[in-house]
Amino acid sequence: MRLFGVKVEDWTWVTYPILVVVMIVVGLNFFLSGGVESLDRMLVKPTQTHQEELEAAQLEVKLNKLRAINTEDLLLKMKKLLVAVPPSKRVWLLLAELQLSASEAGMTIDSYKATVGDVKEASESAVPVAAEVAASDLLSLTVVYNESSYENVILLMESLQKLKPLIKVATVEYKENKATVTVESAWSAWQSVASQVGMDLPEYNQEVNQALTSTEELVEISSW
Amino acid sequence: MINLVSKDEKRNLELAKWRKVVTAWTTLVLGVYLIAIAAFFGWWWYWTAKQKASSKKVESLKQEIRMLSENEALARKIVLRARAVNEFLANRENASAESKLLLVSDKPVVEWNLKPGSQLVVVSASDSAALKEYENYITEHYSSVLVEQVNWDTLTGWTLSLMLSGRKEK
Numbered sequence: 382m383r384l385f386g387v388k389v390e391d392w393t394w395v396t397y398p399i400l401v402v403v404m405i406v407v408g409l410n411f412f413l414s415g416g417v418e419s420l421d422r423m424l425v426k427p428t429q430t431h432q433e434e435l436e437a438a439q440l441e442v443k444l445n446k447l448r449a450i451n452t453e454d455l456l457l458k459m460k461k462l463l464v465a466v467p468p469s470k471r472v473w474l475l476l477a478e479l480q481l482s483a484s485e486a487g488m489t490i491d492s493y494k495a496t497v498g499d500v501k502e503a504s505e506s507a508v509p510v511a512a513e514v515a516a517s518d519l520l521s522l523t524v525v526y527n528e529s530s531y532e533n534v535i536l537l538m539e540s541l542q543k544l545k546p547l548i549k550v551a552t553v554e555y556k557e558n559k560a561t562v563t564v565e566s567a568w569s570a571w572q573s574v575a576s577q578v579g580m581d582l583p584e585y586n587q588e589v590n591q592a593l594t595s596t597e598e599l600v601e602i603s604s605w
Numbered sequence: 606m607i608n609l610v611s612k613d614e615k616r617n618l619e620l621a622k623w624r625k626v627v628t629a630w631t632t633l634v635l636g637v638y639l640i641a642i643a644a645f646f647g648w649w650w651y652w653t654a655k656q657k658a659s660s661k662k663v664e665s666l667k668q669e670i671r672m673l674s675e676n677e678a679l680a681r682k683i684v685l686r687a688r689a690v691n692e693f694l695a696n697r698e699n700a701s702a703e704s705k706l707l708l709v710s711d712k713p714v715v716e717w718n719l720k721p722g723s724q725l726v727v728v729s730a731s732d733s734a735a736l737k738e739y740e741n742y743i744t745e746h747y748s749s750v751l752v753e754q755v756n757w758d759t760l761t762g763w764t765l766s767l768m769l770s771g772r773k774e775k
Contacts, residue, residue, distance in 0.1 A: 391617070394624050398631040405638055426652035433659040440666035447673040447680075455679050462686040466693060531704075531714040538701040547693050550700035553719040569689035574681035576674060578667045585684040592690035 436579070446582045458589055465545045465596040466567045470520040475566040477602050478544045479524055486536035488560070491525040520566040521551065529560050537562070545599045703772070706746060712739050715764065723770040725753070729762055736765040746773055 383389070467474075472495060483490050496519065526537070534555050541548050547567035554561040670677070700719060707714055707726050712735060716727035726743075730736045736755065744750050748771035756764045 391620060394628065398627055401631050401635045401638075405634070408638070408642065423649045423652075426649070426656050430652060430656040430659050433656065433663050437659055437662045437666060440663065440670060444666055444669055444673070447670060447676045450673075450676040450680060452676060452679060455683055459679070459683050459686060462683065462690055466686065466689045531708060531717065534717065535701070535704045535708065538704045542697075542699070542701045547690070547697070549693065549697035550719070551721065553700065553704075553717060555714070555717040557716075567689070567693045569686070571682075572685055574678050574685070576677045576681060578670050582677060582680055583684045585680050585687065588687040588691060589683055592687040592694075595694050596690060 439581070440578070443582050458593060461596070462589070462592055464601050465547050465592070465599070466569050467546050468569065468571050470568050471546060471566065472520060472522075474546055474602055475520060475522055475548070475564070478541070478546070478548060478566075479522065479564070481602065482537055482540035482544065483524075483526060485540040486529075486533050488526040488529045488533050488537060491527040491559075494523040496521040520568055521563060522566070523561060523563045526560040526562065527558075529555075529558055531555060534560050543599050545596060545601045547596070547599075707743075709739060709742060711735065715761075716766075723768060725766065725768050727764055727766045729764045731762065733757075733763055736763055739765060740767065743767060743769065747771055748773055 475495075476493070479493075480490065526533075529537075534553070537560070538550060538553075541550055541562075541564060549565045549567070550562060551565050552561075552563040698719075698721070703719065703724065704717070707717065707728075709728075712728045712730045714726060715729050716725070718725040728736070728739055730739065733755070740750065740752065747769040749769065751768040752765070753768050754764070754766040756766075
């Protein structure tokens with residue numbers, strides 16, 4: 382068969398390179414025009430995978446730490462820490478502490494004056510508003526002791542500092558055998574803990590052990 | 606010399622030569638293209654499979670962590686409580702040690718006024734030399750010692766009033 386004076390059978394082989402060229406053009410066109418987005422998606426995979434592998438490694442570390450937690454032991458430690466710094470203002474405990482200290486120091490209490498504020502117990506999940514916390518942050522009590530020598534004051538200071546819940550002596554005015562002592566009792570409301578899966582678990586052992594060691598020798602006033 | 610090869614045959618030979626060259630190059634290009642495509646898809650498949658595996662692993666780890674959320678909450682709460690204890694202890698002045706330090710035999714403390722950051726102490730003594738001795742002793746322990754008053758009268762005898770701040774060693 383002849384077309385424009387050329388034998389068609391002699392040129393059939395040309396279809397092979399033409400088909401290959403068409404295939405290459407169509408393929409490249411897919412990647413470079415319509416398929417750019419999918420190409421981007423494909424190329425981003427190594428980066429994503431590396432990030433995920435890194436995340437997995439961090440999560441694994443966290444998971445191992447969580448598995449290693451001995452909840453019973455931690456709850457026991459928490460109880461001890463709550464005795465040192467309770468979650469609410471315990472004004473009656475503070476009074477008991479002051480009475481005990483006074484009797485240990487051989488002093489008699491003449492008067493009390495307390496600044497207590499809100500004493501209701503915050504729940505574990507409560508998030509106190511910052512202004513609220515600042516306004517009612519302190520549990521402060523001023524005590525006047527009569528007929529006391531300076532040696533009695535020394536004993537009183539010693540006694541106050543070895544009690545749980547923790548007490549801070551804010552001011553002391555000792556004059557003419559009369560001592561006026563202002564103390565602040567430790568307390569800290571429950572704070573909500575934001576626990577996100579991706580967040581690192583804090584290293585708690587060192588801080589907890591330090592707190593327990595510092596308070597283990599202190600005398601606990603039994604709850605009222 | 607007589608050319609016995611006809612024109613048609615010559616053209617056919619030329620055509621066959623071109624056909625060989627074009628076919629060979631086409632095959633080479635096609636081979637390279639197919640290898641490149643196969644390599645690309647192989648790479649893509651490898652990373653897709655790897656990403657799927659890592660996503661699955663991350664999700665499973667997250668699930669396990671969620672199941673241990675109570676442990677996590679407890680750990681976070683105990684840290685906050687321990688911090689509150691440590692901060693309270695670090696911020697409270699050692700009033701007991703301060704009070705003990707001020708007491709020296711034969712020089713009774715007649716007045717003591719402790720405030721955050723500073724304190725006033727009044728001691729009495731038999732003579733001015735004893736008061737000087739007390740001042741020297743106090744200067745060893747406080748970086749700032751201000752003599753407020755030195756008094757003497759027949760009723761109370763010698764008294765020294767010092768304003769102290771900046772404890773040197775605790």
